[in-house]
Amino acid sequence: MGRTNLRFAVVMTLHTCISAGTYLLGKIAADALPTLVLGLLRFLIAGAGFLVLARIRGLDLWPLARADWRTYLWLGFLGVALNQVAFLGGLAFTLPSHAALLYALTPTVVLLMAWARGQERPGPRKLMGLVLAFAGVVVLLAGRRGTAALPPRWILGDLMILVAVVAWAGYTVASRPMVLKHGAQRATTLSILFGLAVFSPLGALGLPRLHPASVPPMAWLGLAYLGLMTSVVSYLLWFHALSLKEPSRVAIASNAQPVVTALLGWIFFSQPITLPFVAGAALVAAGVLLAQS
Numbered sequence: 001m002g003r004t005n006l007r008f009a010v011v012m013t014l015h016t017c018i019s020a021g022t023y024l025l026g027k028i029a030a031d032a033l034p035t036l037v038l039g040l041l042r043f044l045i046a047g048a049g050f051l052v053l054a055r056i057r058g059l060d061l062w063p064l065a066r067a068d069w070r071t072y073l074w075l076g077f078l079g080v081a082l083n084q085v086a087f088l089g090g091l092a093f094t095l096p097s098h099a100a101l102l103y104a105l106t107p108t109v110v111l112l113m114a115w116a117r118g119q120e121r122p123g124p125r126k127l128m129g130l131v132l133a134f135a136g137v138v139v140l141l142a143g144r145r146g147t148a149a150l151p152p153r154w155i156l157g158d159l160m161i162l163v164a165v166v167a168w169a170g171y172t173v174a175s176r177p178m179v180l181k182h183g184a185q186r187a188t189t190l191s192i193l194f195g196l197a198v199f200s201p202l203g204a205l206g207l208p209r210l211h212p213a214s215v216p217p218m219a220w221l222g223l224a225y226l227g228l229m230t231s232v233v234s235y236l237l238w239f240h241a242l243s244l245k246e247p248s249r250v251a252i253a254s255n256a257q258p259v260v261t262a263l264l265g266w267i268f269f270s271q272p273i274t275l276p277f278v279a280g281a282a283l284v285a286a287g288v289l290l291a292q293s
Contacts, residue, residue: 080195136283
């Protein structure tokens with residue numbers, strides 16, 4: 001394995017583990033906090049974290065060309081405003097396992113978008129790897145369907161998660177040129193700050209519904225995890241991965257998230273590991289390795 005491939009594998013492994021925790025802890029926070037408030041607080045924490053990192057590293061964020069302002073406003077809308085309203089709102093209505101499954105559609109959407117923009121031309125091996133990985137996710141979560149009662153609003157939640165998937169896929173494809181132009185940290189920081197500026201007026205509308213005394217400690221922990229681990233560490237890892245590989249390969253590698261989510265559910269919530277889990281995990285691993293080879 002070459003040095004770039006090894007670095008990519010390490011980066012995506014860390015990203016996958018952090019993102020898997022997002023579904024579990026994010027669900028707790030989404031159940032206890034209003035969606036708009038949760039999104040606003042999450043990216044206030046993330047924005048502050050990125051500014052501190054930029055200050056420590058002496059990173060110059062400005063000035064920006066006029067065309068770059070337009071691009072980052074679009075990235076902020078897709079990756080923060082639209083993605084977060086749909087993701088956090090959908091997560092409050094559906095199950096973490098459903099959200100993980102639907103996010104496994106991300107490589108398909110990314111590949112189609114990148115193909116339409118002329119960024120990639122997928123070959124048979126990449127397409128087969130994508131199909132295998134997604135099939136593994138379906139096998140994994142189909143076998144877990146009976147382990148928990150479905151919430152009454154799960155259809156709405158799933159549809160919202162699908163909107164979040166499309167938004168994240170568009171964000172992934174559109175952000176790669178900025179990553180290559182400005183570097184991973186600068187591009188991530190600017191997209192978060194522009195996204196916070198776009199989202200803040202909407203997020204402020206939810207503040208009257210916030211009652212801090214009624215929010216359990218685990219929900220605050222979930223908020224902190226979303227703000228620091230998911231929105232700072234995970235975003236930096238994602239953008240760094242985009243600087244190493246094309247968008248569809250990054251997205252395909254993220255298909256391991258449902259497997260890790262299920263494993264964390266077994267460790268922390270005593271959910272059993274079944275034969276479908278083992279079969280699904282094997283298919284996901286085979287698909288990711290095939291697509292990355």
